[in-house]
């Protein structure tokens with residue numbers, strides 16, 4: 001009944017949405033998403049999906065139980081599939097050789113071993129996870145040494161979706177990148193995968209390359225994006241010192257078509273599970289291949305981001321004459337960007353931890369992040385007197401000395417700041433880490449305002 005059977009190992013932020021899109025667009029493809037995390041699989045099979053993404057509930061509901069399935073039976077999914085996507089996590093290594101830089105490939109390796117053991121026939125294995133250049137070589141060597149004799153093909157097909165816009169990005173991608181071996185078998189495997197995407201992506205947007213270009217291009221794309229944010233954030237500090245306005249500078253340079261307007265929004269710093277880990281991975285690779293100057297160049301993107309997060313927290317402390325001890329600070333937003341419940345590497349963690357060290361009392365509100373997650377991320381327990389998680393922005397702000405905007409959730413723009421001002425301790429401050437709010441309006445109400453890359457009062 002189905003022309004192709006796909007299995008995806010790893011039901012996370014990438015595996016779930018990506019496979020839901022393939023299942024929606026390709027009715028003759030059967031898609032099975034498997035994971036060793038039974039709780040996560042149960043959530044994918046429920047009405048409360050483990051990932052919050054606008055539009056995701058709808059596309060999962062349309063295909064689930066028809067040609068989209070979620071299960072923990074990794075072995076049989078491997079056996080049944082023609083194409084196996086590997087979409088497991090590839091965090092930064094925290095131990096041993098390459099610690100704090102290299103990618104930890106133990107999950108990818110363990111999947112490769114499972115495939116070698118349970119394949120039962122030749123498969124197309126697709127690296128969807130972001131991995132260091134030449135990882136396909138390691139996967140192939142694990143498959144070859146298993147002694148099964150099956151002629152598997154390994155492809156690289158990195159994912160470029162951004163959280164918060166995953167469904168739109170998957171539906172209308174700038175490009176699909178597929179890397180494979182230059183042999184006839186490799187080229188045939190590329191075309192088989194290209195045909196799946198070809199159901200909804202125009203052929204001219206499907207880029208075919210060799211394996212290594214594809215693997216490296218993913219790291220380089222994230223490094224270039226992160227570099228733009230660090231570049232504009234570095235300029236934000238200069239703007240504050242010179243009374244230039246960073247949004248005006250960004251707009252003025254972004255209209256140059258060679259520079260372009262996107263990814264020039266100054267902020268409290270970039271977060272998310274991938275930018276830092278992928279840039280560090282690039283730094284590690286450059287060092288490994290004997291290119292220390294190149295490694296140092298890219299490492300500065302991370303250094304600048306760390307500095308920007310610290311600079312924001314320090315500005316809050318300085319505004320209160322170097323002591324926020326026992327001051328109530330309302331933290332609006334904890335996710336690393338709007339429209340996601342993901343808090344991995346969110347700048348909120350660094351900012352909140354630094355303010356807790358300064359003995360501030362934090363009242364945190366985020367529309368989508370669960371309370372438990374916030375406590376876990378801050379290494380705190382719910383009996384910690386200096387940390388509360390609130391059910392609304394109003395509750396967080398009540399009795400606070402300052403509002404800190406960390407995530408650019410749309411609902412924060414529509415808050416009734418006049419009423420909030422009344423409920424706060426004076427002088428009432430706003431520290432806008434996203435340049436989200438109307439600062440002139442806030443000043444007219446009576447707030448003292450500090451924002452990123454904006455002239456200080």
Ligand code: NAD
Nearest residue numbers: 010011012013014035036037087088089090107129130159
């Ligand atoms: P995630 O942590 O949300 O999901 C990974 C899943 O893999 C987890 O549920 C985990 O239980 C599962 N897993 C690990 N080992 C397994 C095994 N042996 N068998 C079965 N399941 C296993 O990660 P994610 O955010 O989906 O990222 C996955 C990959 O995609 C990473 O390499 C990441 O860099 C890359 N990526 C992520 C994004 C993003 O927006 N999050 C975008 C592009 C690329």
Ligand code: UGA
Nearest residue numbers: 159160161162163229263264265267270271272274336337
């Ligand atoms: C990013 C890339 O945009 C995706 O293409 C890539 O697939 C993904 O990483 C990945 O490999 O995981 P994501 O991290 O989900 O996606 O979200 P982004 O929109 O890139 O935002 C990352 C961080 O940068 C957020 O904290 C965001 O607030 C910040 N940012 C973004 C800025 O501070 N300024 C900007 O102009 C843009």
